[in-house]
Structure formats: C-alpha cells, structure tokens
Amino acid sequence: MRYTAKQLKSFIKATFLASGASAEHAALASEALVAADLRGVDSHGVARLSGYIRLWQQQRLNMQPDIQITHETPSTAVVDGDLGAGLVVAQKAMNIAINKARNAGTGWVAVKNSNHFGIAGYHAMQALQHDMIGICMTNASPLVAPTFSKDRLLGTNPIAVAIPASQQPPFVMDMATTPAANGKLEVCERQNTPIPAGWAQTKEGQATTSNQALKNGGAMLPLGSDRQRGSHKGYCLGAWVDIFSAVLSGANYGPWVPPFVAFLPPLPQQVGEGIGHFVGAMRIDAFRPAEDFKAHMDNWIKTFRNAHSVNGEKVQIPGDQERTIEAERLQLGIPIHPQVLQDLKALSKELGIKAL
Amino acid sequence: MRYTAKQLKSFIKATFLASGASAEHAALASEALVAADLRGVDSHGVARLSGYIRLWQQQRLNMQPDIQITHETPSTAVVDGDLGAGLVVAQKAMNIAINKARNAGTGWVAVKNSNHFGIAGYHAMQALQHDMIGICMTNASPLVAPTFSKDRLLGTNPIAVAIPASQQPPFVMDMATTPAANGKLEVCERQNTPIPAGWAQTKEGQATTSNQALKNGGAMLPLGSDRQRGSHKGYCLGAWVDIFSAVLSGANYGPWVPPFVAFLPPLPQQVGEGIGHFVGAMRIDAFRPAEDFKAHMDNWIKTFRNAHSVNGEKVQIPGDQERTIEAERLQLGIPIHPQVLQDLKALSKELGIKAL
Numbered sequence: 001m002r003y004t005a006k007q008l009k010s011f012i013k014a015t016f017l018a019s020g021a022s023a024e025h026a027a028l029a030s031e032a033l034v035a036a037d038l039r040g041v042d043s044h045g046v047a048r049l050s051g052y053i054r055l056w057q058q059q060r061l062n063m064q065p066d067i068q069i070t071h072e073t074p075s076t077a078v079v080d081g082d083l084g085a086g087l088v089v090a091q092k093a094m095n096i097a098i099n100k101a102r103n104a105g106t107g108w109v110a111v112k113n114s115n116h117f118g119i120a121g122y123h124a125m126q127a128l129q130h131d132m133i134g135i136c137m138t139n140a141s142p143l144v145a146p147t148f149s150k151d152r153l154l155g156t157n158p159i160a161v162a163i164p165a166s167q168q169p170p171f172v173m174d175m176a177t178t179p180a181a182n183g184k185l186e187v188c189e190r191q192n193t194p195i196p197a198g199w200a201q202t203k204e205g206q207a208t209t210s211n212q213a214l215k216n217g218g219a220m221l222p223l224g225s226d227r228q229r230g231s232h233k234g235y236c237l238g239a240w241v242d243i244f245s246a247v248l249s250g251a252n253y254g255p256w257v258p259p260f261v262a263f264l265p266p267l268p269q270q271v272g273e274g275i276g277h278f279v280g281a282m283r284i285d286a287f288r289p290a291e292d293f294k295a296h297m298d299n300w301i302k303t304f305r306n307a308h309s310v311n312g313e314k315v316q317i318p319g320d321q322e323r324t325i326e327a328e329r330l331q332l333g334i335p336i337h338p339q340v341l342q343d344l345k346a347l348s349k350e351l352g353i354k355a356l
Numbered sequence: 357m358r359y360t361a362k363q364l365k366s367f368i369k370a371t372f373l374a375s376g377a378s379a380e381h382a383a384l385a386s387e388a389l390v391a392a393d394l395r396g397v398d399s400h401g402v403a404r405l406s407g408y409i410r411l412w413q414q415q416r417l418n419m420q421p422d423i424q425i426t427h428e429t430p431s432t433a434v435v436d437g438d439l440g441a442g443l444v445v446a447q448k449a450m451n452i453a454i455n456k457a458r459n460a461g462t463g464w465v466a467v468k469n470s471n472h473f474g475i476a477g478y479h480a481m482q483a484l485q486h487d488m489i490g491i492c493m494t495n496a497s498p499l500v501a502p503t504f505s506k507d508r509l510l511g512t513n514p515i516a517v518a519i520p521a522s523q524q525p526p527f528v529m530d531m532a533t534t535p536a537a538n539g540k541l542e543v544c545e546r547q548n549t550p551i552p553a554g555w556a557q558t559k560e561g562q563a564t565t566s567n568q569a570l571k572n573g574g575a576m577l578p579l580g581s582d583r584q585r586g587s588h589k590g591y592c593l594g595a596w597v598d599i600f601s602a603v604l605s606g607a608n609y610g611p612w613v614p615p616f617v618a619f620l621p622p623l624p625q626q627v628g629e630g631i632g633h634f635v636g637a638m639r640i641d642a643f644r645p646a647e648d649f650k651a652h653m654d655n656w657i658k659t660f661r662n663a664h665s666v667n668g669e670k671v672q673i674p675g676d677q678e679r680t681i682e683a684e685r686l687q688l689g690i691p692i693h694p695q696v697l698q699d700l701k702a703l704s705k706e707l708g709i710k711a712l
Binding site for chain 2: 071072073074075076078103104105106108110145147149150151153163173177178180196197198199204205223225228229230232233234235236237239240242243247248249250253254255271272283284286288292293296297300303304307309310313314315318
C-alpha cells in the first residue's frame with residue numbers, strides 16, 4: 001500500500017495530538033518523520049511512530065516538554081529537551097543554532113534529555129534555506145562494539161552535514177558511523193539471508209555473517225569493519241558523536257544511552273539525562289560571499305558527478321539517492337510495509353483516532 | 357639511528373632559517389614536524405622536511421609568508437596563508453580560533469593558500485591547554501577515488517578532534533578518511549608485500565592487493581573499502597573535509613589540490629589558492645562547567661578502556677597508541693630510517709648547514 005506524504009502527516013499529527021502534544025509539536029514531529037519516509041529511510045519514518053507512543057506510555061517520553069536553554073554564549077547553547085521527542089527537540093535546537101549563526105557567524109547547540117530524533121539529515125537541512133551549512137549528530141542506544149571490544153558501547157551514531165549549492169542540489173550527507181544501519185540487518189533477518197561480511201561480530205568478538213548475531217549477544221561493527229580496514233576510525237567517529245552529543249550536554253553516553261524500544265529498560269545509575277544531540281549552523285557568508293561559495297559548490301558537484309565511473313555504475317553526490325527516491329515517492333506515494341500498517345491500525349484503535 | 361627530539365628540532369630550525377624563514381616560523385615548523393615523529397607518524401615528520409624545501413625552491417612555498425585574516429565574524433575567520441608552510445599557517449589559524457572561542461564560545465577558521473601542515477592531531481591538540489576542544493581538517497592532493505569512480509578526486513583528508521579529560525589523558529583522534537594512510541602502502545612497496553584487501557583499486561576500479569596499484573594509475577579507497585561495507589560513507593567524510601577546507605576558504609579542492617611532491621606540477625586552471633585547512637576551537641565551559649565535563653570524560657574513557665576485549669587484544673582510547681610511542685621515543689630517541697638520514701645529509705650539504 002502507498003500513501004501520500006499528506007496522509008501520513010495527518011495520521012502522525014493525530015497520534016501526537018491524542019497523546020497530549022500541542023498542535024505545533026505534533027506538526028513538527030510529523031514533518032520530521034515523514035521526511036524519513038520520503039527520503040527512503042523507511043526504518044526511521046512512520047514505522048517508528050508506535051515506538052514513540054510506547055515510550056510516552058511508559059513516561060519515558062514527555063509529550064508536553066518545556067524545552068529550555070540552560071546555558072549559552074554568543075555561539076553556543078545547551079538545551080534541556082525535558083524528555084520530549086527528539087523529532088521536536090532537535091528542530092528547536094536547530095532553530096537556536098541558526099539564530100546564533102545570524103549574529104555570531106556560527107551556532108552550536110548540545111542537547112540533553114531528549115529522545116530519538118528521526119533522521120539526522122532532516123535537521124541538518126533546516127540550515128540550507130538560510131544560506132547556512134547545517135550539521136547534526138546524535139548518540140543512540142549501544143549496538144556497536146569498538147575495535148577489539150566484545151561489549152556494545154556505542155550507537156550507530158550518525159553524522160549529517162548539509163551544504164547549499166546554487167544551480168545544483170545541495171550536498172547532504174547523512175551517515176551512520178557503521179558499515180550499515182541496523183535496519184538493514186533486520187531486513188536480512190526477515191528474509192533469512194546471511195548479512196554481508198564486515199557488518200557484525202559474535203558475542204566473542206569474531207567476524208560473522210549470521211543474521212542472528214545481535215540477538216545472540218554479538219554487536220555491530222564500526223565503519224571500516226576490521227582493524228586492517230580501519231575499524232578503529234569508525235570507532236573514533238562514533239566516539240566523537242557520543243562525546244559531542246552527550247558529554248558536552250549532560251546526556252547519557254556509551255552503554256547508558258537509553259534504548260528506543262520500550263520493552264528494554266535503561267541501565268540503572270544513569271550518568272546523564274536522556275539521549276543527546278549536537279547540532280550546528282554556519283553562515284556561508286561568515287567565510288566568503290555566499291554566491292562565490294555556491295558557484296564553487298556547483299563546480300565541485302559537477303566535477304565529482306562527471307568522474308569516470310566503474311562500468312555500469314554512477315558516481316553519486318551525497319544526497320542524490322535520497323532525492324531520487326523523494327521525487328518518486330512524491331509522485332507515486334510512500335509504500336508502507338504490511339506489518340507497519342497493521343501496527344499503525346492497532347495504534348489508531350488504541351488511541352481512538354481515525355485509521356490511516 | 358635514533359635522535360632526540362631536541363636534535364631533530366635544531367636541525368629542522370636550521371633548514372628553515374637557511375631557507376629564509378624567521379626564527380619564530382622556523383621554531384613553529386620544527387615543533388609541528390617533530391610532534392609527528394614523536395607520535396609515531398614517521399611519514400609526516402622529519403622525513404618530509406626536504407619536501408618542504410623542494411617546494412620552496414620551486415617558489416610553490418613561501419618561507420616569509422604574511423599570514424592575514426581576510427574576513428571575520430565573532431566566531432569565524434578566513435585566513436590567507438600567503439603560500440606559507442602549513443606547519444606554520446595552521447598554528448596561526450588555530451590561535452585565531454582559540455582567541456575567538458574565548459569571546460564567542462567557539463572559533464572556526466577556514467584557511468586558503470597554504471601547504472601541507474604535518475599531522476592534524478598536533479594542531480587540534482593546541483586547544484587542550486585552554487580547556488577547549490580542538491578540531492582540525494585539511495584537504496590533500498588527490499589519491500582517493502569516490503565510490504564507483506575510477507578517477508582520484510580526494511586526498512586522504514584527515515579529521516582530528518582533541519578533547520580534554522581530567523585525570524585521564526585527553527581523547528585525541530587523528531584519522532585519514534581512508535582505511536590506511538598512503539605511507540602504509542609505501543611500506544608494502546618497499547618490503548615487496550601485497551597490500552591488504554580493501555585499501556586500493558586498479559585503474560579500472562577493480563579491487564586489488566598489488567602494491568603497485570597507485571603507480572599503475574589506480575587509487576586509494578575511502579574508509580569502508582567497498583560499497584557493501586560503506587565506502588560511500590568514507591567518501592562522504594573525505595568530501596566534507598574537502599569542502600570545509602577549500603570551498604569555504606577559497607583554496608583548491610578535489611582534483612585541483614596541488615601535490616606535495618615538487619616533481620608533480622599542480623593542475624592548470626586552479627580553482628582556488630594553495631591547499632586548504634579548517635580548524636576549530638570550542639570552549640568547554642561554553643557548554644557546561646569544565647570540571648563536570650572533564651570528570652565525565654574520565655568516566656567515558658575508563659568505561660571504554662575497561663570493556664571486555666577480544667582475546668589477546670586491548671580496547672584503546674583514541675590517542676593511546678601515539679602516547680605510548682611518544683613516551684618510548686622521549687626516552688629512547690626517535691629512530692630515523694637510513695634512507696631519510698641520507699636525504700637529510702644531502703639537504704644539509706645543499707643548504708650549507710650542520711648535518712644532523
């Protein structure tokens with residue numbers, strides 16, 4: 001079944017409203033979630049909606065958060081998300097970063113006491129319309145083992161950077177700091193196919209292609225996959241995101257990051273509040289005239305896109321793939337997996353709202 | 357042969373002075389180069405000294421640069437390195453970033469018209485003594501093919517992040533955005549052993565373990581090695597560094613980045629000036645009290661270091677390995693390869709200075 005973005009947004013808004021969120025917050029949340037569906041990141045869109053509601057039911061997510069700046073300087077702020085949905089909190093934080101950038105050239109906001117925020121790229125892209133570069137990171141519940149560790153200590157901790165161009169579409173990277181997102185392992189499990197080499201390890205820290213690796217106490221591997229191919233660099237990247245998101249802000253880091261799924265409890269003796277994000281905005285003309293910059297970005301993009309490519313393949317610009325999917329889905333609608341649809345149906349019944 | 361850091365610094369200073377550099381610049385350059393040797397990054401230390409001199413002899417490096425801010429806001433600046441040695445220019449840029457961070461909370465400096473700056477980690481670490489986080493990136497001459505490209509369009513474009521702790525040593529990541537640095541490929545060539553899988557591709561874009569891959573028109577691969585293991589993410593990282601270092605500043609990017617080796621000419625019709633760097637400094641207490649932050653960093657570091665590890669291995673913190681080597685080399689001296697020694701001997705004769 002396919003649905004229009006508008007249909008999905010209405011449904012998401014209704015669930016948030018029924019859970020006590022304000023109209024403003026419900027709208028913000030629906031925009032962020034549907035952006036993931038439109039861009040083809042199905043694991044981070046409406047498929048997660050019931051997850052947010054379950055957390056709210058357990059009082060691990062606040063639908064009426066009082067989102068506040070707790071500390072600031074001309075170019076920085078710390079935001080307390082009051083345990084709100086990251087979908088909303090991150091957008092508020094990004095707005096603060098953009099406003100700081102207007103005055104100070106750049107703005108950087110570390111966020112504590114938040115929850116899952118959807119896709120990092122959506123938040124980073126908010127800067128583009130202001131001729132700014134947007135940056136966004138978040139930590140996430142621990143699934144990844146650092147190089148040579150048997151323990152899961154890091155999330156898939158994504159980094160997104162959105163950079164405006166002129167005639168060309170913007171450069172938008174949005175990457176987990178692992179070879180593949182967790183959702184791709186779940187697909188292999190559903191289809192009962194082995195996972196590719198380099199994605200996961202066993203409980204004992206040995207390489208594996210078993211799609212049961214995580215269920216059996218194993219872990220995801222950092223980008224690079226093994227020491228020889230540079231997994232210690234993927235570990236560095238994930239660690240960097242964890243520290244900026246949580247140690248700078250006062251959120252939970254490493255093994256203490258609370259799980260998104262409501263059936264797993266957070267670790268006891270939390271070291272901070274909620275999960276953490278780190279967002280930034282940089283005014284292009286704080287460095288050079290925006291027109292100059294964007295003309296060179298056009299040249300950069302064309303140069304890379306026109307590179308000689310391996311037979312049958314294409315050199316893509318970060319963001320190309322998501323844009324292609326978005327154009328298609330805006331036209332044909334967004335396909336929703338039958339299992340997700342069933343889940344949403346149950347949710348609508350439970351909340352007493354109109355089914356999707 | 358082993359030499360003390362002091363001996364190497366004196367020799368480097370003498371070469372820079374003999375090439376017309378000021379005493380201040382000669383000292384700055386010697387500190388940055390020897391830091392690489394001390395930390396075990398032999399490819400980026402005194403082994404490169406003659407390379408800087410060759411560039412100067414070709415008037416592609418200015419020993420008396422007038423390093424200037426060309427544009428600024430409270431938290432940003434663009435610096436024109438006047439074609440100076442990156443070793444010096446990057447330190448000046450980092451100082452500007454640190455001063456901006458004092459007032460605005462953070463400081464971000466994009467640098468154009470520079471040259472190779474040694475190791476990124478050294479520059480990032482300058483922030484630590486001020487209770488700041490240091491960040492440093494640079495682009496470099498094209499050796500790396502984006503995913504599915506046959507063409508070399510990116511350098512090994514490193515990212516360094518230095519974060520202070522309290523009782524624990526600082527977190528210092530300093531990583532090329534490729535599985536291995538180019539110097540490691542050269543070691544395989546010298547020893548005539550194959551390179552590990554995942555490091556390089558042939559001219560036609562096929563995976564290879566030939567240590568002649570680059571000589572035969574092939575390319576290094578981005579971190580992730582292949583599409584399935586996430587090489588598109590390594591490509592994103594290298595691209596990000598390229599754009600921040602050069603498109604923000606007005607330096608050369610992509611295939612136009614001038615080569616470090618003087619026997620290769622830069623591409624014609626340059627799109628900017630020299631090579632580019634991007635450095636930043638963030639005051640810890642622009643986010644939360646420095647003592648709180650550093651206490652949590654101690655906890656972060658201990659938690660990760662004490663993870664259960666794969667048999668016979670150790671979970672390291674970014675910076676551990678370099679610190680171990682530095683402690684050893686401070687005690688035993690810095691080993692210099694016979695070939696490098698010969699090169700330095702020839703250099704001292706040529707410049708009329710005392711041999712090492």
